[in-house]
Amino acid sequence: MIREVAWRLFAGEYNESTLEAGGGGDRAPTYVVTPLGARVNRLFVVGVLTDVENVGTDGQPMWRARVSDPTGTFHIYAGQYQPEAAAKLSKVKPPAFAAVMGKSRTYSPEPGTVYTSIRPEMVKVVDENVRDYWILEACRSLKTRLGAAREAQAMDPLTKDALVTLGYSEDVAEGLVAAAAHYGKADLSRYKSLLAEGLRYLLPEYRAFAPEEPVPAAKPAPKAEALPKKNEDAEDAVLALIGELDKDGKGAPWDALLDAAGKKGVRKELLEETVNELLDKGLVYEPVLGRMKKI
């Protein structure tokens, strides 16, 4: 068996994926197919590990971690079958630059809703240089896919053979055709701005004009609409708290928010979920890691 390549992929693209392909045969690998047609079985990501938590039990721990890149957040889950990665995660003190290699996973709690995550094979604390080099690699990879997706969109009809004739590999062609069938025409301008965001992140000349950490990419609306209504109350409450706790104009500190929310009966899980929703809706952003600010 030839080893699956480790994709360098921004969270902003990975988390938009709602298609899982393959797995038909006995041991056929499964792939998460992104809107730009990357067929991802394995990923390599480097970002800021912002929190780690045991969401299992003491006897059967399941470590959940979040790793942020300039475009969004990866969700990492390691349990008893990933002993090395789980052991590493349990020891990391956030925030830290972390490299994670792992397998792509999707979770669909209800039809129409798909969450992507990573099941880690390797976790390692790294330095800023490694993170910066990863961003550059992720940018290169995204640029290549953007070009291919642009050609695929110009094609009528879009076929695998026609793409192969243009010089794309079978894998790339298959991914593009599958993505077009599932997602329709991807909004390439969105991914172009994702790419620009990644590149600017590396350049000091843009840091002077932007917040220290860039604004998470605003996601399109459909996912938010699918969420149940009961969350809206929590959202209003959390949004109000973020406003109140932002005393120095640099954003509300996460710890203070956690305390205040707890006093109002909003548990940590719900708080995190709610903050993610607010991020997705573009109502708040993270000017620096660990701080939330109203837009």
Added chain:
Amino acid sequence: MGMKEELEPHVRDISRALGGKVSEEEIERELGNYLNVYRVSLDTAKRSIVKKHGGNPADLSLGITKTVRELVPGEQSVSLLARVVSVNEKEIETEAGSKGILYGFLGDPTGTAPYTAWNPEGLALAKGDVVRIQNAYTKEFKGRVEVHLGNRAVVTKEAADLLPPVEGGRLTVPSGPATAAKVVDLKEGLSNVGLTARVLSVEAREVNVAGEKKTVRSGVLADETGKVQFSAWKDFGLAEGDVLRIEGGYVKSWRGIPQLSFDERATVAKLATEALPATAELTQSPRMWIEDLAERGGGVDVTIRGILIDIKDGSGLVYRCPECRRVLRKNVCRIHGEVQGTADLRVKAVVDDGSGAITAVFGKDLTELLLEKTVEECIAQAKEAMDQEVVRDELADLLVAQPVEVRGNVTSDDYGLMIIVDTARVLKVDVQEEARAMLEELEG
């Protein structure tokens, strides 16, 4: 020969397959229609016509005669005029019990191809014969077209002088001009190759070919696109630095690395030394993507940049069998049992560049360099920790997740690619320069 005359045998073939129930005039008209209006291949046209009139395409007996070079995978019924280069027997297990098959190579002046005869009874396949093969089919295996002789295949012996004789597994006279190639284009199975390259190194050695001593000159050739190992089976007076024009070379492969061979049937001319960049420039190792190496099967002295994403078991401080150099497990050699092992350092890592993954093997010297420690110091360290694995752990701390550049020869087998690393370094990349260039291009 006019179109009509050329098609006549095929018209008769279709007529025969249909048992004469459709007139030849009608068939001729239909065949013309398929070929000239719908522009399908002759093979498809014939099969379609037979099917349309309720016949069985398998009854067609006259395939399309092609040269070996013209063969493509997936032909249903093809004819060849070829010389049998080799014939081997093999027993295979089928559901109906074991049976004998024949396999080997056949060739014509355009090239050679492997063949398999699945029902060899009654097939006139003898080494050296010139045969006309009809109704063969083709498949692809490892990037190469294979000729298969199934139930429908017909083999007829032809006059021996129709094709040039065979010598050393190849037909002697490469017909027509050699196919021009650059080093990067060389792939296993190519024959009659024309290449302009500089000799980077050459040495003579004695080899044993079928019980006969021969002197072969081997070394490395290079052009602007890369390097390739070569074997010259005749003394062409090659010297380091020479720029050569080689016509009539052929490509074999060793563990996936394409290698150029040429012998007395090739012509080798020395060109002006300015015909190619200087040795110093050609000696540089080309940077390649793993994806491209996977497609080629391997390469000589290439450079890869990627992330070292894993250090495998059996890396770090290891003990080897003094007899066979195999790595011991708990002081036990798989072959020689319990032995007193000799200490060694090595790394078996996985490097991934985003286009593919490769196993990278670092030997003792390089591992010492990366660790900034000698093997003796590692032994002391392991003793103190009472754990041999401390060295591997240290290597993992040092190297995993780091961007690295590795240089060496790349080979391949069923498990994928492997690079035997000659030099390696952890990369310090100026990300800003490239990011700025990409951003400018993006915002154009």
